[in-house]
Amino acid sequence: MNFKEVKERDQEYILPTYKRFDVCIEEGKGATCTGSDGKKYIDFTSGIGVNSLGYSDPEWVKAISEQAARLNHTSNLYYTLPDGELAERLCNKTGYSRVFFGNSGAEANEGAIKTARKYSFDKYGEGRSTIVTLVNSFHGRTITTLTATGQDVFHQYFSPFTGGFRYVEANNILSLAENIDDTVCAVMLEFIQGEGGVVPLEEGFVKALFELCQEKDILVIADEVQTGVGRTGKFLASEHFGVQPDITTLAKGLGGGLPIGAVLVSEKLKDVMGPSSHGSTFGGNPIVCAGANAVMKRVADDNFLREVSAKGDKLRSCLLCCGKVASVTGLGMMLGIELKSGTSGEVAQACLEKGLLILTAKEKVRLLPPLTITDEELKKGLQILWDVLS
Numbered sequence: 001m002n003f004k005e006v007k008e009r010d011q012e013y014i015l016p017t018y019k020r021f022d023v024c025i026e027e028g029k030g031a032t033c034t035g036s037d038g039k040k041y042i043d044f045t046s047g048i049g050v051n052s053l054g055y056s057d058p059e060w061v062k063a064i065s066e067q068a069a070r071l072n073h074t075s076n077l078y079y080t081l082p083d084g085e086l087a088e089r090l091c092n093k094t095g096y097s098r099v100f101f102g103n104s105g106a107e108a109n110e111g112a113i114k115t116a117r118k119y120s121f122d123k124y125g126e127g128r129s130t131i132v133t134l135v136n137s138f139h140g141r142t143i144t145t146l147t148a149t150g151q152d153v154f155h156q157y158f159s160p161f162t163g164g165f166r167y168v169e170a171n172n173i174l175s176l177a178e179n180i181d182d183t184v185c186a187v188m189l190e191f192i193q194g195e196g197g198v199v200p201l202e203e204g205f206v207k208a209l210f211e212l213c214q215e216k217d218i219l220v221i222a223d224e225v226q227t228g229v230g231r232t233g234k235f236l237a238s239e240h241f242g243v244q245p246d247i248t249t250l251a252k253g254l255g256g257g258l259p260i261g262a263v264l265v266s267e268k269l270k271d272v273m274g275p276s277s278h279g280s281t282f283g284g285n286p287i288v289c290a291g292a293n294a295v296m297k298r299v300a301d302d303n304f305l306r307e308v309s310a311k312g313d314k315l316r317s318c319l320l321c322c323g324k325v326a327s328v329t330g331l332g333m334m335l336g337i338e339l340k341s342g343t344s345g346e347v348a349q350a351c352l353e354k355g356l357l358i359l360t361a362k363e364k365v366r367l368l369p370p371l372t373i374t375d376e377e378l379k380k381g382l383q384i385l386w387d388v389l390s
Helices: 003-013 058-070 081-094 105-124 143-148 173-179 203-215 286-299 302-320 344-354 375-389
Strands: 025-029 032-035 040-043 098-102 130-134 165-168 184-189 219-223 247-250 261-265 325-331 334-339 359-361 364-367
Touching: 040 375, 058 286, 081 098, 081 261, 081 286, 098 105, 105 130, 105 143, 105 184, 105 219, 105 247, 105 261, 165 173, 173 203, 184 203, 203 219, 286 302, 302 325, 302 334, 302 375, 334 344, 344 359, 344 364, 344 375
Parallel strands: 130 165, 130 184, 184 219, 219 247
Antiparallel strands: 025 032, 032 040, 098 261, 247 261, 325 334, 334 364, 359 364
8 A cells, every 4th residue: 555545544444533644654673663655764752652672672572472472361360470570570670569550551540540549548438539630740541530630721522520630730839738638648740741841840849749748648649651661761750859659650661562551559558459449451461561571671770771861861962052952851761852943843744754753742842762772873863853953
């Protein structure tokens, strides 16, 4: 099929919930992919932070292929090997006690919300179920995670939305304190607000938030769907702030290209969710977990994480030398570029035409390259971006 036929078929049969760029990606290797017309692109998106090891990493492909030939799926009524191995790796790396596996970031955040509310119900009874989230946050597209998202633009069309959420300004500890009352069971946050424009929280705010929540036995839920699994140069972004939330959610980069979500819980929460309190037919799927184990073997290594930080530093320093760049936000390989002129959408389109895939986040250009991107690929992509911005 030529591209015109591919596009027409897509538009006829698939719900138009995405505004696609005019390219069909057919294959990829490392941080380079190829369109149906044979044109090559440097990828600074990782499939929105998913392809942590890039396209078709040989070790990842080997792991999922061998697992697919051995056992593709069985229900969670039975024990399997890959999910247990992945759980052990995650808990040992992060210091959490137990983990629940689902299929996506939104599902992981739903699981975190349920865990927080059940903890509070078990300990304090009804009436203590409100979850405070931050203005400009993004937590998913299910009805509940849309409600948790602190952006009015998402609170349309699908009423009635789930109750029990309250919003406060990020980095405003007084506003947070004023909104903490006897109905609140948890505060949910992103250490870097990704979809909100790659906006990091201030360290002082984070420290004060944790102190306030600890004093009142209010749980802290960290949505690390985009920031986790090495994206910021640490395995978890919370490490940059010297804190450990009661619950951390992961997804995106953990699977390396296959759908997975994870809810990590602390020691005091490890027995909150019992049989029938939560579930997922595909959660902990053997093939997906085999791929995630291949990711963990690489990304959990401290030397690998130092390389991610170094690559992020190269990106940042180069971009800050460009006259059209006002500022660069974010950490590691999760960066947002504030432009002095033009729009992020225009830059993304111009980069596509020259052979570079990038993302946007509100008014900013957003970069989420594969963590394994080579220096050569990084240089090529930066040259294109520099040319477009200049």
